[in-house]
Structures are given as C-alpha cells and as structure tokens.
Amino acid sequence: MARTAQQRSVDRVFRALAHAGRRRLLTTLHGRAGLTLSELAGLLPMSRQAVSQHLALLEAADLVATRWSGREKLHYLNAAPLADTYVAWLAPLITPEAMRLVALRDRVESEAAREPARPARARHVERAGEARKRRA
Amino acid sequence: MARTAQQRSVDRVFRALAHAGRRRLLTTLHGRAGLTLSELAGLLPMSRQAVSQHLALLEAADLVATRWSGREKLHYLNAAPLADTYVAWLAPLITPEAMRLVALRDRVESEAAREPARPARARHVERAGEARKRRA
DNA sequence: TTGACATGCAAGAAATTACTTGCATATTGG
DNA sequence: CCAATATGCAAGTAATTTCTTGCATGTCAA
Numbered sequence: 606m607a608r609t610a611q612q613r614s615v616d617r618v619f620r621a622l623a624h625a626g627r628r629r630l631l632t633t634l635h636g637r638a639g640l641t642l643s644e645l646a647g648l649l650p651m652s653r654q655a656v657s658q659h660l661a662l663l664e665a666a667d668l669v670a671t672r673w674s675g676r677e678k679l680h681y682l683n684a685a686p687l688a689d690t691y692v693a694w695l696a697p698l699i700t701p702e703a704m705r706l707v708a709l710r711d712r713v714e715s716e717a718a719r720e721p722a723r724p725a726r727a728r729h730v731e732r733a734g735e736a737r738k739r740r741a
Numbered sequence: 742m743a744r745t746a747q748q749r750s751v752d753r754v755f756r757a758l759a760h761a762g763r764r765r766l767l768t769t770l771h772g773r774a775g776l777t778l779s780e781l782a783g784l785l786p787m788s789r790q791a792v793s794q795h796l797a798l799l800e801a802a803d804l805v806a807t808r809w810s811g812r813e814k815l816h817y818l819n820a821a822p823l824a825d826t827y828v829a830w831l832a833p834l835i836t837p838e839a840m841r842l843v844a845l846r847d848r849v850e851s852e853a854a855r856e857p858a859r860p861a862r863a864r865h866v867e868r869a870g871e872a873r874k875r876r877a
Numbered sequence: 878t879t880g881a882c883a884t885g886c887a888a889g890a891a892a893t894t895a896c897t898t899g900c901a902t903a904t905t906g907g
Numbered sequence: 908c909c910a911a912t913a914t915g916c917a918a919g920t921a922a923t924t925t926c927t928t929g930c931a932t933g934t935c936a937a
Contacts, residue, residue, distance in 0.1 A: 616761055623759030625752055628830070634832050638842075643913065655896055670842055676904040676913050684839035687831060694764070695823060695831070698771050703820035706806055781881060791926055810935040812883050885932075893924070
C-alpha cells in the first residue's frame, strides 16, 4: 500500500488549495507573473510573513516557481500540478452518472415534501423525549 | 466586495477535498453508490464517528447526497460541485502560459548550474556568519 | 415488545494550521 | 561604506481541525 509520488502530490496540492488566501495568491500570480513577496503582501490583505509562509507552502506543492533577481525573489504560477491533479483525481469523479445524482437528490426531496407523515430526519434535532411522544 | 455564493461553494469544496480521508470517501462512493455510514466505516480505516463527521462536512459542501431508508442512511457522490469548481476556479488557471512556466523554472535552474559563482540562495541555509565570511 | 443495530449529538483532548513578533542576513543605491 | 530595502528563520500564540468518548434516539427483526 505504498503511497505513490502522485498521491503525495495530489495531497500537497489539495492542502495548498484549501486556504482562500493561497488561492488568491495563485490567481494573482496568474494575472501578473514575477511579483515579489513584498508586492504580493502589498496587493493582498495579508502580512508579509503570512504571505511568505503561504508561498513556502505553495512552493513545496510545486505550484509556484521562483527566481532570484538580486535581493528580490520573483514568483511564478506553475499550473502543471493543477492539471495533473485534475487529470489524476478530479476528472475521474466527474462522470455523467455522478452528475445525475443531483437530480436524484432533488427527486427525493420532492417526494419527502409530498409525504408529510414522515419528516426527513427532524427527529434528532428535537429535544430529548419529544420524538418518542409523537411516535406513541 | 460581497462574496458570491459561488465563491463560498468553491471554498467549501476545496476545504472538503483537503483531507485524504474525505477524498477517499468520495472515491469510495463513486465506486459503490448508496453505502451507509457503517459500511463506509467498515471499508475505510476510520472510526464510525470520524466518518460521520467527514460525511457531514461533505454534505455541507453538497458533495454527498443522502437518502434515508429506514434506519439506514444511504450516501451518494454528487460530482456537480466538483465540476463547477473546476470550471469556475481551476480551469482558468490551467492556461498554456501557466503550464510553460515549468520549462522556465528548469531553464533558470540550469542557468544557475552554469554559473557556480553565485549559488541560487544557499545563503540563508547556512549558519549565521558563514556567508559574510565567504563574501569578504 | 424488546434487544440489536444504525445513526445523531455534544463536549473535550490531541494535533495541525495560521498568524505574529523579533531579529539575522543579503543586496542595492547614494 | 552605510542606510534603506527585501527576504529568511525561529519561537510563541491563537485559531481551527480532527478524533475520541459517552450517551440519546430511532428502526428493525425475532
């Protein structure tokens, strides 16, 4: 059950994308390549240190490539791991069958609405004892 | 600057996908639709309560639809938010330009190798004082 | 009816993540 | 050279997430 390098990459990518600020950094770099740490911190509502740590995480996930230019560090979006993650993990789940299940859910909900005798599961929401009373 | 419903959905989806166990739940449900909580807990190396909490999170992100059948709760993958997230957020970043940057990074690295007089940035890795000494 | 089973809910512990603060090192321009 | 600027590193705190523990409720089958 050895984890493959790809699985590890997918995990790093999804963890990196879990934070709105980091996603914002990626879209910012997509719009404007080569921004420095200070520039990014100026554009976004985050402290320089926070941006720095987020960038380190994005670099670790290989989503951001960097280049030193004197005392400045230029940052570039690298979308390759995003594409890889899509192909390897996301796309396989997006099948016609899995998409159709929204319709199923809606159907179930409308059925429940037509059948007022049995509320979907309001049971556990009630205070203790209430439901038992109604049942009797 | 009001956050749109779509932005909120994207955030919930990415947060949900950030955990390997939750991703595993989704792929499991993709392979076998209609599994119950207990069945999922039996298949995966997680306690029933842990699975339950993960499923609640996935339901909140609308990635899992459920149907009660007696005392059992059947779970189904809903891939629609995945497709939406891909279209709204991921796909726009996967452009030829952003993909080409891997090549750029590799080029930069090989340039650095050809220019041994200035190591990319091993500076801060060294112990304090070391770099200054070499500089002099 | 009742015991076994399926799930829910809640509170606390453990682990991880996010952010701040303070200082060290390196580069540039005057 | 040196002051200003750009970044790095480390440790501590705050916030969030994840998991466990314990018990309550609802459903089914004998």
